[in-house]
Amino acid sequence: MSGSLPKECIIGVIGAGTMGSGIAQVAAAAGHPVILHDVAPGAAEAGRARLAKGLEPLVAKSRIPEDEARAIIGRIAISETLPALSPCGLVIEAIVERLEAKQQLFLQLEAVLPETAILATNTSSISVTAIGAALARPQALVGMHFFNPAPVMKLVEVVSGLATDPAVAACIHATAAAWGKKPVHARSTPGFIVNRVARPYYAEALRLVEEGAAPPALVDRLLTAGAGFLMGPFRLMDLIGNDVNAMVTRVTFDAFFGDARYRPSLLQGEYVAAGRLGRKSGRGFYDYAPETDREADAAGLPSAAFSPLACGVKVTGDPVRVRELLSRLAARSVPLQQEGGDGPACLSYGAAQLMLTDGRPATLRAAPGQTGLVVFDLADDYARVCDLAFATQDGAEPRVAADATALLAAAGICGHRIDDTPGLVVARTLAMLVNEACDALLAGIATREEIDTAMRFGLNFPRGPFEWTERLGATIFAAILDGLVSAYGDDRYRASVRLRRLSRQQNSAP
Numbered sequence: 001m002s003g004s005l006p007k008e009c010i011i012g013v014i015g016a017g018t019m020g021s022g023i024a025q026v027a028a029a030a031g032h033p034v035i036l037h038d039v040a041p042g043a044a045e046a047g048r049a050r051l052a053k054g055l056e057p058l059v060a061k062s063r064i065p066e067d068e069a070r071a072i073i074g075r076i077a078i079s080e081t082l083p084a085l086s087p088c089g090l091v092i093e094a095i096v097e098r099l100e101a102k103q104q105l106f107l108q109l110e111a112v113l114p115e116t117a118i119l120a121t122n123t124s125s126i127s128v129t130a131i132g133a134a135l136a137r138p139q140a141l142v143g144m145h146f147f148n149p150a151p152v153m154k155l156v157e158v159v160s161g162l163a164t165d166p167a168v169a170a171c172i173h174a175t176a177a178a179w180g181k182k183p184v185h186a187r188s189t190p191g192f193i194v195n196r197v198a199r200p201y202y203a204e205a206l207r208l209v210e211e212g213a214a215p216p217a218l219v220d221r222l223l224t225a226g227a228g229f230l231m232g233p234f235r236l237m238d239l240i241g242n243d244v245n246a247m248v249t250r251v252t253f254d255a256f257f258g259d260a261r262y263r264p265s266l267l268q269g270e271y272v273a274a275g276r277l278g279r280k281s282g283r284g285f286y287d288y289a290p291e292t293d294r295e296a297d298a299a300g301l302p303s304a305a306f307s308p309l310a311c312g313v314k315v316t317g318d319p320v321r322v323r324e325l326l327s328r329l330a331a332r333s334v335p336l337q338q339e340g341g342d343g344p345a346c347l348s349y350g351a352a353q354l355m356l357t358d359g360r361p362a363t364l365r366a367a368p369g370q371t372g373l374v375v376f377d378l379a380d381d382y383a384r385v386c387d388l389a390f391a392t393q394d395g396a397e398p399r400v401a402a403d404a405t406a407l408l409a410a411a412g413i414c415g416h417r418i419d420d421t422p423g424l425v426v427a428r429t430l431a432m433l434v435n436e437a438c439d440a441l442l443a444g445i446a447t448r449e450e451i452d453t454a455m456r457f458g459l460n461f462p463r464g465p466f467e468w469t470e471r472l473g474a475t476i477f478a479a480i481l482d483g484l485v486s487a488y489g490d491d492r493y494r495a496s497v498r499l500r501r502l503s504r505q506q507n508s509a510p
Contacts, residue, residue, distance in 0.1 A: 004174035005089055007031040012079075012091035014038070014105065016047030019122060020094035022150030025051050028075040029151070030179040035088060037079040039095075044078045051076070083112045090175070092144055094122040102126065103134040110136055118168055120144035124195060125251045128161035128188040138163035142172050145192060146181075147458050154182040155458035161188045182457045184450040190255035193446050194458040195248055197465065199262055200432030202245060205233035206265035213421035214389070216285045222416065225387035226426040227380045228462035234285040236459075238278030242271050242285075260492035261436070309349065309410045312337055317345040321356055321476070324382035328411040350403030354390070357427045359483020361420040362393035372396055374404040376415070378427035378476070380462070388413050391420040422487035423480055430468055431480040435496050437465035442498035474503040 005011075011027040013020050016038035024047070028034045038044040055069040085091055091113065093105055106119055113119075119141045121131055132138030143159025156176040160169045169185060176183035186192045191199070205219050214222070220232020237245045246268050253262040271277075271284060278284030312335030319326055319338065322345045330336055347354040357375040358365070366373040373393045379385040388408060392400050401417050408415035418424065423431065437451050446454070452464020469477065478500060484493035 003171070004178040005032075005171065008033075009089035010035060010087050012037065012085040012088035013094065014082075014085075014091065015094035015122075016040075016044040017094065019146065019148055019150060020092075021047035021051050022148070023092055023094060023122065023146055024048075024076055025054075025072060025151050026146070026179055026181075028072045032075065034076045035079045035085055036076055037082065037085060041080075044080075048073065048076050048078060082108055085109070086112045086114075088113065088117060090118045090120060090172075092120040092122055094146075097123060097125060099126050099130055102131050106131065106135055106141065115140075118142065118172065120172060122146055125191070125248060127190075128159050128164065130161075132161045132163050139165040140168060142168050143186070143188065143192070144172055144176070147194075153458070154180075155194070155454055156181045156183045157186045157192050157194065157454065157458070158183050159186045159188050159192055164188075182453055184446060184454045186446045186450070186454075187444060189443065189445055191248070191252050193440065193451055193454040196252065196445070197433065197436045197440055197451060197455060198459055199249060199252060200436055201429060201459075202233050202237055202249070202268075203261075203263070203265065204429045204432055206267050208421060208425060209234075210265065210267045211419070211421060213419040214416075214425065218416060218418070219425055221387055222377065222389050222425040223429060226377060226385055226389075227430060230460050230462070237268070238284035238286055238288075240278070241280055242268055242277050246272050260490060261432075263492065308332075309334055309406060311335075311349070313407060314339065314348040315345060316341050316348070317343045319345045321345065322347070322382065325411060328383065328413075329407075332410060332412070334410050347407065349407040351397060351400045352392075352403035352407065354404055354407060357424050357480065357483070359423045359427065359431070359480035359485075360487055361422050362391050363395075363420050364487060366393045372400045372403075374400060375420075375424065376404075376408070377424040378430060378472070378480075380426075380468075380471070385413060387416060389416050389418050389424045389426070391418055391424060394420060422484050427480050428484060430472075431477040431484070432493070434465045434468055434474070434477045435481060435499055438496040438498035438502065442496060469502060469506070474499055474506050478503045 009032060011032045012035045013024040014037050016036055024034045024036045036044045036047060052073045058064045059066045059069050079085060091109055093102060095101060095105060102121060109119060121128060121143055122145055123143060124145055128143045132141040135141060142164050145157035145159060147153035147155050158169055158173045173183045173185060190196060208214055208219055209216055216234035220234050223229045223232050246264060249262060249264045253264055256262055275281055276284050279288055282288050313329060315336055315338045326336060344355055351372045352374050353372050354374045354376055357377060362373045362375045374390050377389040379388060390404055405415045440451060441448055448466040452466050455461040455464045478495050481493050481495040
């Protein structure tokens with residue numbers, strides 16, 4: 001078995017819901033004859049009709065020719081019985097996420113399919129090894145995890161269980177690529193790549209709100225403006241469904257035997273209990289009533305208003321991590337008094353001394369007798385960032401926050417004061433995403449290139465975690481995690497051994 005499946009190979013798809021019918025469309029669009037089956041009477045026919053209707057806007061906008069749309073639907077046949085799938089060379093199941101149901105289905109398929117047929121599961125959370133354990137031919141079973149909506153999202157995780165034949169995984173990888181997807185190999189462990197590595201994106205946002213550090217809309221803005229995410233975590237949870245997102249977190253938490261990194265959120269549990277599931281229920285962290293939806297992101301959030309400073313800014317320490325920020329000030333004719341020195345950079349203006357967060361709150365980081373320390377957040381690109389979180393040490397006079405806001409505004413940045421929380425928003429989120437990716441790499445789940453690809457194409461992240469380590473340095477993420485541990489004393493923030501190694505490698509590079 002080598003290369004992708006030929007176009008004459010018949011593809012079976014079981015489950016005609018949104019995901020199953022979408023997978024059928026992908027296979028048919030690639031030129032394969034498809035047999036769509038669903039146990040519910042009439043469901044497969046309804047799924048095909050839904051696909052046909054979904055193609056109409058694409059034809060109207062000239063994104064696909066009308067004859068091509070007709071050909072796609074024409075390649076999809078309907079089957080009311082499993083024996084009708086016997087000519088298939090590949091069968092993909094997209095049924096309910098229950099281990100027993102999937103095992104029972106594949107046992108039935110083994111009885112009607114030829115031994116050369118490949119069995120694929122679209123599971124997002126169940127072990128491929130566990131599914132295969134009940135089968136006579138577990139070597140023929142592989143995960144083929146599409147992302148919703150399947151015709152649009154590029155990523156396919158090709159997941160190998162302990163018994164999966166490497167040739168089978170290679171064939172499915174090549175087939176997904178031939179279908180226009182971005183396939184990545186992954187080992188069967190909880191969450192595979194995306195659902196595991198992405199957990200901190202939601203978990204840290206939820207913890208920030210639980211602790212009263214910032215409201216959801218501000219967290220979303222800071223992560224989109226400060227790190228380039230297309231959608232903030234609260235908007236994304238509302239889109240996925242808080243019930244679905246919470247379920248995946250609980251499954252991951254249980255699968256990792258209660259590891260603190262995957263601890264479920266009490267806040268999200270309350271939203272699920274209240275029926276605030278997100279877009280599908282009309283209300284989640286945002287209200288999706290037509291008259292409020294457009295206003296939700298902007299409510300109460302200021303924008304930067306440039307004003308000249310009353311005096312210059314003194315810069316001490318090593319300015320390497322804030323050079324773009326200093327360049328923005330200089331470009332706006334702000335006098336900079338650069339004195340150099342050891343240690344991280346400190347920007348002093350008026351009563352405020354601003355330093356890039358190292359994970360510790362300003363209150364714990366302030367030197368004895370210091371009263372004006374301000375920590376500001378990490379940004380993907382200080383040359384372009386327009387919104388940035390900062391926090392002042394406890395007991396600081398009001399003028400400290402005012403001077404910090406003025407300094408940032410002089411650089412064209414809207415400073416958002418939040419509570420003095422460890423790691424602020426962007427820094428702790430990126431550090432935890434990078435850390436989780438490093439642990440996945442350490443465990444041999446996938447290569448660093450596959451992890452980056454999975455996060456960019458599975459969740460539309462602006463960069464992969466390892467791309468962030470190349471851009472910002474692994475050392476800063478390890479330091480932020482150490483600061484979080486010192487503040488919280490929580491094993492959740494322990495730095496991965498692989499992150500420590502990566503930091504040392506980068507520091508020793510010529």
